[in-house]
Amino acid sequence: GFQCxxxxxxxxxxxxxxxxxxxxxxxxAANYPFCTIxxxxxxxxxxxxxxxxxxxxxxxxxxxxxxLTFVDIAGLVRGASKGEGLGNQFLANIREVxxxxxxxxxxxxxxxxxxxxxxxxxxxxDTVETELMVADMESLERRIAPxxxxxxxxxxxxxxxxPIMEAALALLQDGKPARRLELHSAEERKILxxxxxxxAKPVLYVCNVDEASAATGNELSTRVIEKAKAExxxxxxxxxxxxAEIAQLADAEQAxxxxxLGLDEPGLDRLIRAGYELLGLITYxxxxxxxxxxWTVVKGTKAPGAAGVIHTDFERGFIRAQTIAYDDFVTLxxxxxxxxxxxxxxxxxxxxxxxxxxxxxxxxx
Ligand code: GDP
Numbered sequence: 001g002f003q004c005x006x007x008x009x010x011x012x013x014x015x016x017x018x019x020x021x022x023x024x025x026x027x028x029a030a031n032y033p034f035c036t037i038x039x040x041x042x043x044x045x046x047x048x049x050x051x052x053x054x055x056x057x058x059x060x061x062x063x064x065x066x067x068l069t070f071v072d073i074a075g076l077v078r079g080a081s082k083g084e085g086l087g088n089q090f091l092a093n094i095r096e097v098x099x100x101x102x103x104x105x106x107x108x109x110x111x112x113x114x115x116x117x118x119x120x121x122x123x124x125x126d127t128v129e130t131e132l133m134v135a136d137m138e139s140l141e142r143r144i145a146p147x148x149x150x151x152x153x154x155x156x157x158x159x160x161x162x163p164i165m166e167a168a169l170a171l172l173q174d175g176k177p178a179r180r181l182e183l184h185s186a187e188e189r190k191i192l193x194x195x196x197x198x199x200a201k202p203v204l205y206v207c208n209v210d211e212a213s214a215a216t217g218n219e220l221s222t223r224v225i226e227k228a229k230a231e232x233x234x235x236x237x238x239x240x241x242x243x244a245e246i247a248q249l250a251d252a253e254q255a256x257x258x259x260x261l262g263l264d265e266p267g268l269d270r271l272i273r274a275g276y277e278l279l280g281l282i283t284y285x286x287x288x289x290x291x292x293x294x295w296t297v298v299k300g301t302k303a304p305g306a307a308g309v310i311h312t313d314f315e316r317g318f319i320r321a322q323t324i325a326y327d328d329f330v331t332l333x334x335x336x337x338x339x340x341x342x343x344x345x346x347x348x349x350x351x352x353x354x355x356x357x358x359x360x361x362x363x364x365x
Contacts (some may be wrong), residue, residue, distance in 0.1 A: 001043070002296065003069045004204075004275040005097035010115050012105035012210040013240035018042065018072040020243040020268060040072040046276055046283070047269040048294055050326055050356060054285050055292035057334045066294040068276055071097055079131075087342050091135050091183065091198065099202045099278045101271070102128060107239070121224050126277035132198040133172050139197070140169045164191045168343055174198070175316075179203070180231070200283035202278045206271060207233040215262035216240035236274045238267035282355035286310070287325070287335070303351040307361045317364035321347045325358030 008014050045065035055063045073093045094100065104121035105114065115282035116123070128279035139225050144165055150158035168178045171182055177199035183189050192200055205228050207221035217225070217237040246254055258266065280299045285292065297306050303323075308315030324335065328343040335358075338344050353359070 001067060001069050002281060003071055003097045004099045004101050004279065005071045005073045005094055006103060006206075007094065007128065008103045008206075009105070009128060011112055012103045012124070013107075014025050014072060015073065015242040017103060017206070017208065017238070018070065020240065020247040021070050021271075023244075023247040026063060031176055040073075040074075042066050042070045043266075044070060044271055044272055046296075047265075048283060049169050051285065051292055051294050051332075052281075052285050053327070053330050054358065057286035057294055057330055060150060060287060060292035061289065061290055062291040063155055064291050064293040066296045068272055068279075068281075068296075070101070070275070073097070082134075083330065091132075092175075094132070094198050094201075095196060097201070099204065099275065100204050100276060101204045103206045103240075105225055106207045106224065106237075107213075107241075119220065120142075121220050122227060125205065125224070125227065128198065129177060133175070133177060134331070136178060136197045136199050137169060137172045140165055140172070140195075145167065160187075161194075163189055165195065168192065168195065168197065168200075169190055177203075183200050186309055188256075190245050202280075203231075203233045203280045204271075204274050205233060207235060207237045208240045209307035210239055214242050214267065232277050234274055236267070236270050239364050240272055243268050282353070283351050284355075284357040284359050286330070286360070287358055299354055299355075301353050303347055303348065303359075303361075305352060306353045306359065307363065310361070313365060314361050314363050318349065319362040319364060321345050321362070322360040323351070324358045325354070326358060329358045 006014050009333060021044055046068050048065060051063055051065055054060070073090060073094070102125065104124055105119060105122050108119050116127070144162070147158050147162050147165065153164045168181055172178060173281060178192065178197040179200050179202065181192060181200075184362060199293055205224050207217065207224045208271055209218050209221050213221070214237075221237045225235045242261065243266060247268070249257060254266070258264065281296050282299050283294045283296060285294055287293075295306070295309050297309060303321040304315045304318040307318050307321065323345045324338045324343055328338050328341070329335070332338045332341050332343060336345065
Protein backbone atom coordinates (compact mmCIF):
# COMPACT_ATOMS: atom_id res chain seq x y z
CA GLY A 1 0.00 0.00 0.00
CA PHE A 2 0.87 3.67 -0.06
CA GLN A 3 2.63 5.14 2.93
CA CYS A 4 2.67 8.61 4.38
CA UNK A 5 5.39 9.29 6.96
CA UNK A 6 4.71 11.60 9.91
CA UNK A 7 7.77 13.72 10.71
CA UNK A 8 8.53 16.82 12.77
CA UNK A 9 10.68 18.14 15.60
CA UNK A 10 10.20 16.69 19.10
CA UNK A 11 7.19 17.94 21.11
CA UNK A 12 5.16 19.21 18.17
CA UNK A 13 2.36 16.66 18.62
CA UNK A 14 3.39 13.78 16.34
CA UNK A 15 2.67 10.99 18.80
CA UNK A 16 -0.60 12.56 19.89
CA UNK A 17 -1.70 12.70 16.27
CA UNK A 18 -0.42 9.26 15.42
CA UNK A 19 -2.11 7.71 18.46
CA UNK A 20 -5.39 9.30 17.41
CA UNK A 21 -4.92 7.81 13.95
CA UNK A 22 -4.13 4.35 15.26
CA UNK A 23 -6.92 4.41 17.82
CA UNK A 24 -9.26 5.15 14.95
CA UNK A 25 -7.57 2.38 12.99
CA UNK A 26 -7.87 -0.02 15.93
CA UNK A 27 -11.57 0.73 16.25
CA UNK A 28 -11.94 0.07 12.53
CA ALA A 29 -9.77 -3.02 12.71
CA ALA A 30 -12.46 -4.95 14.53
CA ASN A 31 -14.46 -4.85 11.30
CA TYR A 32 -11.57 -5.44 8.94
CA PRO A 33 -9.72 -8.66 9.66
CA PHE A 34 -6.97 -7.94 7.13
CA CYS A 35 -5.93 -4.71 8.75
CA THR A 36 -2.50 -5.02 10.32
CA ILE A 37 -1.33 -2.65 13.01
CA UNK A 38 2.32 -2.43 13.89
CA UNK A 39 3.66 -0.21 16.66
CA UNK A 40 4.65 2.65 14.39
CA UNK A 41 2.29 1.96 11.52
CA UNK A 42 -1.40 2.79 11.30
CA UNK A 43 -3.52 1.49 8.48
CA UNK A 44 -6.54 3.82 8.29
CA UNK A 45 -9.72 3.83 6.22
CA UNK A 46 -9.97 6.66 3.71
CA UNK A 47 -13.26 8.39 4.57
CA UNK A 48 -15.45 8.67 1.47
CA UNK A 49 -19.19 9.48 1.71
CA UNK A 50 -19.62 8.26 -1.90
CA UNK A 51 -19.08 4.69 -0.75
CA UNK A 52 -22.04 4.86 1.64
CA UNK A 53 -24.23 6.30 -1.12
CA UNK A 54 -23.20 3.52 -3.53
CA UNK A 55 -23.86 0.81 -0.93
CA UNK A 56 -27.33 2.22 -0.32
CA UNK A 57 -28.21 2.24 -4.01
CA UNK A 58 -26.72 -1.21 -4.64
CA UNK A 59 -28.20 -2.69 -1.46
CA UNK A 60 -24.76 -3.92 -0.41
CA UNK A 61 -24.55 -5.81 2.88
CA UNK A 62 -21.01 -4.62 3.61
CA UNK A 63 -18.94 -1.51 3.08
CA UNK A 64 -15.19 -1.86 2.60
CA UNK A 65 -13.29 1.43 2.38
CA UNK A 66 -9.88 1.72 0.82
CA UNK A 67 -6.94 2.32 3.13
CA LEU A 68 -3.88 4.46 3.56
CA THR A 69 -0.90 3.78 5.82
CA PHE A 70 0.63 6.32 8.18
CA VAL A 71 4.07 5.71 9.66
CA ASP A 72 5.27 7.51 12.77
CA ILE A 73 8.88 8.50 12.08
CA ALA A 74 10.26 9.73 15.39
CA GLY A 75 13.78 10.80 16.11
CA LEU A 76 14.43 13.95 14.16
CA VAL A 77 16.75 16.40 15.87
CA ARG A 78 19.00 19.11 14.52
CA GLY A 79 22.07 17.32 13.12
CA ALA A 80 20.16 14.21 12.03
CA SER A 81 21.91 14.37 8.67
CA LYS A 82 25.21 14.10 10.58
CA GLY A 83 23.95 11.03 12.40
CA GLU A 84 22.95 12.90 15.60
CA GLY A 85 20.28 11.22 17.72
CA LEU A 86 18.65 8.50 15.70
CA GLY A 87 19.64 10.42 12.59
CA ASN A 88 20.58 7.62 10.22
CA GLN A 89 17.64 5.45 11.16
CA PHE A 90 15.36 8.44 10.84
CA LEU A 91 16.55 9.22 7.32
CA ALA A 92 16.32 5.56 6.28
CA ASN A 93 12.71 5.48 7.49
CA ILE A 94 11.82 8.58 5.48
CA ARG A 95 13.37 7.06 2.38
CA GLU A 96 10.79 4.25 2.51
CA VAL A 97 7.63 6.37 2.55
CA UNK A 98 5.88 7.79 -0.51
CA UNK A 99 5.01 11.17 0.99
CA UNK A 100 5.72 13.24 4.10
CA UNK A 101 3.22 14.68 6.57
CA UNK A 102 5.28 17.33 8.33
CA UNK A 103 3.77 18.27 11.71
CA UNK A 104 4.42 21.85 12.80
CA UNK A 105 3.72 23.19 16.26
CA UNK A 106 1.26 26.05 15.94
CA UNK A 107 0.07 25.99 19.55
CA UNK A 108 1.45 28.00 22.45
CA UNK A 109 1.63 26.15 25.76
CA UNK A 110 4.12 27.26 28.39
CA UNK A 111 4.10 23.82 29.98
CA UNK A 112 5.44 22.13 26.86
CA UNK A 113 9.01 22.94 25.99
CA UNK A 114 9.97 23.72 22.46
CA UNK A 115 13.38 22.30 21.46
CA UNK A 116 14.48 25.70 20.17
CA UNK A 117 12.80 27.69 22.93
CA UNK A 118 10.28 29.55 20.78
CA UNK A 119 7.11 28.78 18.82
CA UNK A 120 7.94 29.41 15.17
CA UNK A 121 6.55 26.84 12.72
CA UNK A 122 8.27 28.41 9.71
CA UNK A 123 11.68 28.20 11.41
CA UNK A 124 10.85 24.61 12.49
CA UNK A 125 9.95 23.66 8.93
CA ASP A 126 13.30 25.08 7.78
CA THR A 127 15.18 23.15 10.47
CA VAL A 128 13.67 19.85 9.35
CA GLU A 129 13.98 20.62 5.67
CA THR A 130 17.64 21.62 6.09
CA GLU A 131 18.46 18.22 7.57
CA LEU A 132 16.81 16.51 4.63
CA MET A 133 18.51 18.78 2.11
CA VAL A 134 21.95 18.19 3.64
CA ALA A 135 21.36 14.43 3.48
CA ASP A 136 20.33 14.71 -0.18
CA MET A 137 23.33 16.85 -1.10
CA GLU A 138 25.71 14.39 0.50
CA SER A 139 24.04 11.49 -1.21
CA LEU A 140 24.21 13.22 -4.60
CA GLU A 141 27.82 14.32 -4.17
CA ARG A 142 28.77 10.75 -3.34
CA ARG A 143 27.08 9.42 -6.46
CA ILE A 144 27.98 12.13 -8.98
CA ALA A 145 31.74 11.63 -9.31
CA PRO A 146 31.62 7.93 -10.33
CA UNK A 147 28.68 8.70 -12.62
CA UNK A 148 30.64 11.44 -14.40
CA UNK A 149 33.36 8.92 -15.13
CA UNK A 150 30.85 6.47 -16.55
CA UNK A 151 29.18 9.17 -18.65
CA UNK A 152 32.47 10.31 -20.18
CA UNK A 153 33.18 6.66 -20.94
CA UNK A 154 30.01 6.69 -23.06
CA UNK A 155 27.58 4.94 -20.66
CA UNK A 156 24.12 5.81 -21.95
CA UNK A 157 22.24 5.49 -18.67
CA UNK A 158 24.81 7.58 -16.83
CA UNK A 159 24.48 10.23 -19.51
CA UNK A 160 20.73 10.37 -19.01
CA UNK A 161 20.84 10.45 -15.19
CA UNK A 162 23.74 12.86 -14.74
CA PRO A 163 22.03 16.10 -15.86
CA ILE A 164 19.09 15.47 -13.48
CA MET A 165 21.48 14.74 -10.62
CA GLU A 166 23.47 17.87 -11.34
CA ALA A 167 20.35 20.02 -11.61
CA ALA A 168 19.01 18.61 -8.32
CA LEU A 169 22.33 19.24 -6.59
CA ALA A 170 22.49 22.83 -7.88
CA LEU A 171 18.93 23.42 -6.63
CA LEU A 172 19.75 22.00 -3.19
CA GLN A 173 22.92 24.10 -3.00
CA ASP A 174 20.67 27.07 -3.70
CA GLY A 175 18.65 26.11 -0.58
CA LYS A 176 15.67 24.55 -2.36
CA PRO A 177 14.25 21.03 -2.00
CA ALA A 178 14.51 18.62 -4.94
CA ARG A 179 10.71 18.53 -5.38
CA ARG A 180 11.00 22.07 -6.79
CA LEU A 181 13.06 20.80 -9.74
CA GLU A 182 11.49 21.69 -13.07
CA LEU A 183 11.03 18.54 -15.11
CA HIS A 184 10.31 18.44 -18.82
CA SER A 185 9.22 14.87 -19.48
CA ALA A 186 7.94 11.65 -17.94
CA GLU A 187 11.45 10.20 -18.38
CA GLU A 188 12.96 13.00 -16.32
CA ARG A 189 10.33 12.41 -13.63
CA LYS A 190 11.23 8.74 -13.60
CA ILE A 191 14.93 9.51 -13.26
CA LEU A 192 14.31 11.91 -10.36
CA UNK A 193 12.07 9.35 -8.61
CA UNK A 194 14.78 6.75 -9.13
CA UNK A 195 17.27 8.90 -7.21
CA UNK A 196 15.05 8.43 -4.15
CA UNK A 197 15.88 11.82 -2.68
CA UNK A 198 14.27 12.76 0.62
CA UNK A 199 13.34 16.26 -0.51
CA ALA A 200 11.80 15.02 -3.77
CA LYS A 201 8.90 13.47 -1.87
CA PRO A 202 5.65 15.44 -1.76
CA VAL A 203 5.03 17.30 1.51
CA LEU A 204 1.89 18.06 3.46
CA TYR A 205 2.26 20.55 6.32
CA VAL A 206 0.13 19.61 9.30
CA CYS A 207 -0.50 22.70 11.43
CA ASN A 208 -1.12 21.49 14.97
CA VAL A 209 -3.09 24.35 16.54
CA ASP A 210 -4.46 24.91 20.06
CA GLU A 211 -7.91 23.55 20.86
CA ALA A 212 -9.61 26.95 20.55
CA SER A 213 -8.32 27.41 16.99
CA ALA A 214 -9.28 23.99 15.63
CA ALA A 215 -12.10 25.34 13.45
CA THR A 216 -10.54 28.66 12.45
CA GLY A 217 -6.79 28.18 12.48
CA ASN A 218 -4.59 30.88 14.03
CA GLU A 219 -1.94 33.41 13.09
CA LEU A 220 0.78 30.72 13.04
CA SER A 221 -1.14 28.27 10.87
CA THR A 222 -1.99 31.12 8.48
CA ARG A 223 1.73 31.70 7.98
CA VAL A 224 2.28 28.01 7.27
CA ILE A 225 -0.55 27.96 4.74
CA GLU A 226 1.01 30.96 2.97
CA LYS A 227 4.34 29.14 2.86
CA ALA A 228 2.69 26.00 1.50
CA LYS A 229 0.93 28.00 -1.22
CA ALA A 230 4.16 29.66 -2.27
CA GLU A 231 5.84 26.26 -2.56
CA UNK A 232 3.00 24.42 -4.21
CA UNK A 233 2.75 22.19 -1.10
CA UNK A 234 -0.41 21.18 0.74
CA UNK A 235 -1.43 22.13 4.30
CA UNK A 236 -4.10 21.13 6.81
CA UNK A 237 -5.06 22.66 10.16
CA UNK A 238 -5.73 20.23 12.96
CA UNK A 239 -5.65 20.13 16.77
CA UNK A 240 -3.95 16.90 17.75
CA UNK A 241 -5.25 17.22 21.32
CA UNK A 242 -8.84 17.39 20.06
CA UNK A 243 -8.30 14.52 17.62
CA ALA A 244 -6.99 12.40 20.48
CA GLU A 245 -10.22 13.08 22.39
CA ILE A 246 -12.48 12.48 19.39
CA ALA A 247 -10.82 9.16 18.68
CA GLN A 248 -11.94 7.91 22.11
CA LEU A 249 -15.60 8.82 21.69
CA ALA A 250 -18.44 6.70 20.38
CA ASP A 251 -19.92 7.83 17.03
CA ALA A 252 -22.94 9.65 18.46
CA GLU A 253 -20.85 11.52 21.01
CA GLN A 254 -18.32 12.36 18.31
CA ALA A 255 -20.89 14.18 16.21
CA UNK A 256 -22.06 16.19 19.20
CA UNK A 257 -18.53 17.08 20.26
CA UNK A 258 -17.56 18.11 16.73
CA UNK A 259 -20.59 20.37 16.49
CA UNK A 260 -19.76 22.03 19.81
CA LEU A 261 -16.34 22.86 18.35
CA GLY A 262 -17.75 24.22 15.10
CA LEU A 263 -16.28 21.35 13.06
CA ASP A 264 -18.23 19.34 10.52
CA GLU A 265 -15.86 16.35 10.50
CA PRO A 266 -12.83 15.10 12.43
CA GLY A 267 -9.59 16.78 11.39
CA LEU A 268 -8.16 13.30 10.88
CA ASP A 269 -10.56 12.76 7.99
CA ARG A 270 -9.23 15.89 6.32
CA LEU A 271 -5.66 14.78 7.04
CA ILE A 272 -6.23 11.32 5.56
CA ARG A 273 -7.87 12.74 2.44
CA ALA A 274 -5.11 15.34 2.02
CA GLY A 275 -2.50 12.56 2.29
CA TYR A 276 -4.37 10.58 -0.34
CA GLU A 277 -4.45 13.55 -2.71
CA LEU A 278 -0.82 14.34 -2.04
CA LEU A 279 0.09 10.86 -3.22
CA GLY A 280 -1.80 11.42 -6.46
CA LEU A 281 -4.28 8.68 -5.65
CA ILE A 282 -7.86 8.28 -6.87
CA THR A 283 -10.65 5.87 -5.98
CA TYR A 284 -12.80 3.60 -8.07
CA UNK A 285 -15.63 1.45 -6.73
CA UNK A 286 -17.10 -2.01 -7.11
CA UNK A 287 -20.67 -2.56 -5.97
CA UNK A 288 -22.83 -5.65 -5.52
CA UNK A 289 -25.25 -7.17 -3.03
CA UNK A 290 -22.38 -8.60 -0.95
CA UNK A 291 -20.27 -5.51 -0.67
CA UNK A 292 -19.58 -2.02 -1.88
CA UNK A 293 -15.88 -1.45 -1.96
CA UNK A 294 -13.43 1.34 -2.70
CA TRP A 295 -10.11 0.66 -4.42
CA THR A 296 -7.05 2.86 -4.77
CA VAL A 297 -5.16 3.54 -7.98
CA VAL A 298 -2.59 6.14 -8.99
CA LYS A 299 -4.02 8.86 -11.22
CA GLY A 300 -3.51 7.85 -14.86
CA THR A 301 -3.90 4.09 -14.29
CA LYS A 302 -5.57 2.24 -17.16
CA ALA A 303 -8.43 -0.24 -16.75
CA PRO A 304 -6.30 -3.44 -16.72
CA GLY A 305 -4.02 -1.98 -14.03
CA ALA A 306 -7.06 -1.02 -11.96
CA ALA A 307 -8.40 -4.57 -12.30
CA GLY A 308 -5.02 -5.83 -11.12
CA VAL A 309 -5.50 -4.05 -7.78
CA ILE A 310 -8.33 -6.52 -7.06
CA HIS A 311 -6.51 -9.57 -8.35
CA THR A 312 -3.56 -10.16 -10.68
CA ASP A 313 -5.74 -12.66 -12.64
CA PHE A 314 -8.12 -9.82 -13.43
CA GLU A 315 -5.30 -7.90 -15.05
CA ARG A 316 -3.80 -10.87 -16.90
CA GLY A 317 -7.12 -11.97 -18.36
CA PHE A 318 -8.59 -8.48 -18.81
CA ILE A 319 -11.20 -8.26 -21.60
CA ARG A 320 -13.10 -5.07 -20.86
CA ALA A 321 -14.58 -3.00 -18.07
CA GLN A 322 -18.15 -1.87 -17.62
CA THR A 323 -17.92 1.64 -16.25
CA ILE A 324 -20.56 3.88 -14.69
CA ALA A 325 -19.70 7.35 -13.40
CA TYR A 326 -20.45 7.81 -9.69
CA ASP A 327 -23.07 10.54 -10.25
CA ASP A 328 -24.93 8.44 -12.82
CA PHE A 329 -24.82 5.37 -10.59
CA VAL A 330 -26.32 7.19 -7.62
CA THR A 331 -28.78 9.58 -9.31
CA LEU A 332 -30.14 6.92 -11.68
CA UNK A 333 -30.40 4.36 -8.88
CA UNK A 334 -27.85 1.62 -9.57
CA UNK A 335 -26.39 -0.57 -12.29
CA UNK A 336 -29.56 -1.76 -14.05
CA UNK A 337 -31.05 1.72 -14.24
CA UNK A 338 -27.75 3.20 -15.43
CA UNK A 339 -27.54 0.54 -18.16
CA UNK A 340 -31.09 1.30 -19.31
CA UNK A 341 -30.26 4.99 -19.45
CA UNK A 342 -27.24 4.19 -21.64
CA UNK A 343 -24.85 5.37 -18.94
CA UNK A 344 -22.91 2.11 -18.59
CA UNK A 345 -19.93 2.30 -20.94
CA UNK A 346 -17.85 -0.64 -22.13
CA UNK A 347 -14.21 0.37 -21.92
CA UNK A 348 -11.11 -1.40 -23.21
CA UNK A 349 -7.44 -1.71 -22.32
CA UNK A 350 -6.58 1.92 -23.02
CA UNK A 351 -9.26 3.42 -20.78
CA UNK A 352 -7.83 5.72 -18.10
CA UNK A 353 -9.78 5.21 -14.88
CA UNK A 354 -11.51 8.30 -13.47
CA UNK A 355 -12.04 9.09 -9.82
CA UNK A 356 -15.48 7.78 -8.80
CA UNK A 357 -15.91 5.21 -11.58
CA UNK A 358 -18.09 2.26 -10.57
CA UNK A 359 -16.50 -0.67 -12.40
CA UNK A 360 -17.21 -4.27 -13.30
CA UNK A 361 -14.42 -6.23 -14.99
CA UNK A 362 -14.87 -8.92 -17.64
CA UNK A 363 -11.89 -11.23 -17.80
CA UNK A 364 -10.67 -14.66 -18.98
CA UNK A 365 -9.59 -17.05 -16.30
P1 GDP B 1 5.96 14.56 19.64
O1 GDP B 1 7.23 14.61 20.41
O2 GDP B 1 6.04 15.40 18.41
O3 GDP B 1 5.50 13.18 19.36
O4 GDP B 1 4.88 15.31 20.54
P2 GDP B 1 3.74 14.70 21.49
O5 GDP B 1 2.61 14.20 20.70
O6 GDP B 1 4.36 13.78 22.48
O7 GDP B 1 3.27 16.03 22.19
C1 GDP B 1 4.13 16.80 23.03
C2 GDP B 1 3.29 17.47 24.07
O8 GDP B 1 2.44 18.43 23.46
C3 GDP B 1 2.38 16.51 24.82
O9 GDP B 1 2.37 16.90 26.17
C4 GDP B 1 1.02 16.74 24.17
O10 GDP B 1 -0.02 16.50 25.08
C5 GDP B 1 1.10 18.22 23.81
N1 GDP B 1 0.22 18.52 22.68
C6 GDP B 1 0.16 17.87 21.49
N2 GDP B 1 -0.77 18.44 20.69
C7 GDP B 1 -1.29 19.47 21.39
C8 GDP B 1 -2.30 20.44 21.10
O11 GDP B 1 -2.94 20.45 20.04
N3 GDP B 1 -2.55 21.36 22.08
C9 GDP B 1 -1.89 21.36 23.28
N4 GDP B 1 -2.18 22.29 24.18
N5 GDP B 1 -0.94 20.45 23.57
C10 GDP B 1 -0.65 19.52 22.65
